[in-house]
Amino acid sequence: MARRSLVFGGVWIPSRLAGPNLAAPPLSARTDAPIARAVTATAPGLRAARDSPRTRHIGVAIVHLIRGSLRDDLERTAREFKNGWWEGSLGDAPIRLETIECPLCGGVCGDQWGAENGFRCIKCSDCGLVYVNPRPDLAEISHANEVGEHRTAGEVLHVVYKRSRRKALRYAATIRAVFPDLIAASTPVRWLDVGAGFGELVEVLQEILPAGSQVMGIEPMAPKVVDAQARGLPVFQTDLSQIPGRFDVISLVNVFSHIPDFHDFLGRLRPLLTDRGELFVETGNGGDLASMEDYPDLLYLPDHLVFAGESHLRDYLEQSGFAVQSTTRIRVDTAVQFGKNVLKAALGQRIKWTMPYRSPFRRVLVRARLTGQPPRPRGRRASAGVVGRGGGIRTHDPQSPRLVR
Numbered sequence: 001m002a003r004r005s006l007v008f009g010g011v012w013i014p015s016r017l018a019g020p021n022l023a024a025p026p027l028s029a030r031t032d033a034p035i036a037r038a039v040t041a042t043a044p045g046l047r048a049a050r051d052s053p054r055t056r057h058i059g060v061a062i063v064h065l066i067r068g069s070l071r072d073d074l075e076r077t078a079r080e081f082k083n084g085w086w087e088g089s090l091g092d093a094p095i096r097l098e099t100i101e102c103p104l105c106g107g108v109c110g111d112q113w114g115a116e117n118g119f120r121c122i123k124c125s126d127c128g129l130v131y132v133n134p135r136p137d138l139a140e141i142s143h144a145n146e147v148g149e150h151r152t153a154g155e156v157l158h159v160v161y162k163r164s165r166r167k168a169l170r171y172a173a174t175i176r177a178v179f180p181d182l183i184a185a186s187t188p189v190r191w192l193d194v195g196a197g198f199g200e201l202v203e204v205l206q207e208i209l210p211a212g213s214q215v216m217g218i219e220p221m222a223p224k225v226v227d228a229q230a231r232g233l234p235v236f237q238t239d240l241s242q243i244p245g246r247f248d249v250i251s252l253v254n255v256f257s258h259i260p261d262f263h264d265f266l267g268r269l270r271p272l273l274t275d276r277g278e279l280f281v282e283t284g285n286g287g288d289l290a291s292m293e294d295y296p297d298l299l300y301l302p303d304h305l306v307f308a309g310e311s312h313l314r315d316y317l318e319q320s321g322f323a324v325q326s327t328t329r330i331r332v333d334t335a336v337q338f339g340k341n342v343l344k345a346a347l348g349q350r351i352k353w354t355m356p357y358r359s360p361f362r363r364v365l366v367r368a369r370l371t372g373q374p375p376r377p378r379g380r381r382a383s384a385g386v387v388g389r390g391g392g393i394r395t396h397d398p399q400s401p402r403l404v405r
């Protein structure tokens with residue numbers, strides 16, 4: 001009997017089960033097809049029943065369904081492959097990892113600080129910075145940041161979320177507290193918000209900065225940009241190199257932890273600032289904590305790649321030609337936060353339970369100004385009080401990148 005089988009990514013579906021009308025689709029990419037394998041299973045009972053007309057019709061319907069679904073997946077794979085980021089096949093594609101040196105000091109040793117979603121965080125023995133290692137490679141990070149989906153050892157981590165009114169109110173209070181002079185002055189300000197999300201801060205700044213001020217936001221995640229623009233906000237999916245003009249202030253709110261190389265990033269921001277331009281950086285002080293036990297939330301690895309303490313943030317800024325003007329610390333493990341966690345848990349969301357008013361974790365708000373001095377070469381240094389427990393594991397081993405569970 002002639003064999004007219006279907007091929008789904010190298011998996012054969014026998015012709016008698018597939019039926020005579022189904023031609024093999026032209027497939028060029030590999031795929032993982034556990035369902036198709038299940039259909040091909042030749043258990044004795046199935047083999048005995050499959051020649052009846054009814055079974056055959058059911059089989060044809062199932063194969064139609066599988067073929068449609070797989071074709072969608074294959075087209076997506078082919079598209080992604082053409083775009084040059086994908087490696088491997090669907091389903092079992094390996095997450096491309098790279099082992100790195102400490103992004104701040106270049107150190108290669110550290111202790112495990114925490115782990116989540118198959119990734120681990122190392123606390124650098126030399127400077128105390130906490131960073132994911134091994135981490136997804138830069139192409140994988142870049143793609144994940146654009147689509148808002150991070151592949152992990154388990155489920156995909158979706159990080160698009162929703163526009164938050166509460167976040168906008170918090171930003172308004174933050175900006176009033178950190179920039180009272182700018183708000184009180186009548187001088188218009190040019191302000192760029194990097195990592196603008198749904199445009200919450202952009203919207204707030206448009207309301208509270210002096211008349212004539214210009215505000216613009218950029219955001220890598222396409223769904224957020226679409227949402228912001230639909231509400232008339234100047235938020236764009238644009239590379240830093242494409243931004244015209246210079247700005248008096250550039251803000252990075254909850255951006256630091258997502259940036260693989262903050263030195264390089266600051267170097268790209270510097271030309272966008274006026275001569276005495278300022279940076280506003282908000283991030284948590286995870287790098288000041290002894291371990292993830294003190295961290296009041298999930299770590300969201302590998303969306304978050306680096307956790308700095310206050311001294312690390314200052315080192316990054318000073319090495320890049322900025323001087324810190326002010327630092328504000330705000331605790332997050334409040335009774336209100338505890339109440340929100342109760343609500344989230346009731347809604348079935350994943351949360352981390354922590355007792356209020358116990359964590360040393362703080363939101364850190366830093367205002368820094370360009371000094372006019374050239375950047376200093378980054379070097380290994382030990383920051384007093386945040387040094388790791390010494391020795392520890394060697395973290396830079398290109399031969400053995402792997403996920404930890």
Ligand SMILES: [Zn+2]
Binds near residue numbers: 103105106125127128
């Ligand atoms: Zn280090």
